[in-house]
Amino acid sequence: MTIQKAIPSDHEILTQITKKSKAYWGYSNEQIEIWAQFLTVSKEYIETNPVYNLVAEDQIVGYYSFFHESENTIKLDNLFVLPEFIGKGFGKVLMNDFLLRIQDQNVQKIVLNSESNAEIFYAKFGFIKVGQIETSIKDRYLPVMELRIN
Template sequence: MNILKAIPKDHIRLTEITKKSKAYWGYSEEQMEKWNNNLTITIDYIETNPVFNLVDENQIVGYYSYFKLQDNQVKLDNLFILPEYIGKGFGSFLMNDFVERMRNEKCQKIILDSEPNAEKFYQKIGFTKIGEFETSIKNRFMPIMEMKL
């Protein structure tokens, strides 16, 4: 496994990974269609934000992206892995790379909005829930989480 900086032409593959990973949690096709724009990774997004691919056997199988909130704070914007790689340590591998990258950049705090089904994953890595907000799905709440470095 390697982690490599994404290039603009990766946008199609990253969008595919994002949509398949989100659908893994059992959301309806109708809901997935409502989220289509939010789940699409564009060339501009890759050119504007740090995006890193997880490559296994010359295939992109996951990625993460982030942006700075302040000089010492970042927001993890995306972390997605193909469904067949979920639960096999690939997510932890990606997160460890991300956290180490943030430490090297002297970041003091990471914030993220967690997929509700992934909250326990982030807690295992060391994130704590600091709040939540209701999503477009009634009675579905997105945990807001942070990790202090």
């Protein structure tokens, strides 16, 4: 298992991973298509943001991406794993790599918008819920979480 910097030609597989991972939580194909613009990873996105792939068994099985929201705040924008790898420690590998990668960047805070079903995963790394944002589904909210770095 290795973690590699994504290249623009990875955009299609990363989009597939994102959609399949999101669908894992019980969302319909119709809902996934409604969200398609938010779940699509473009070549341009990979060219302008740090994106890292998790490769296992000679295939990309997950990835994460982030960007600087401000000088001292990083937003973890994506962290997705193919459904067959969920619950097997692959997300933890990605999160640990992300936290190591940003440790020398003078960051005071990491923020993210969590999938409701993944809130417990992020809490295990010390993230706390600080708010929520409404989604396109009635009465559905995404937890806004943050981790303060000392």
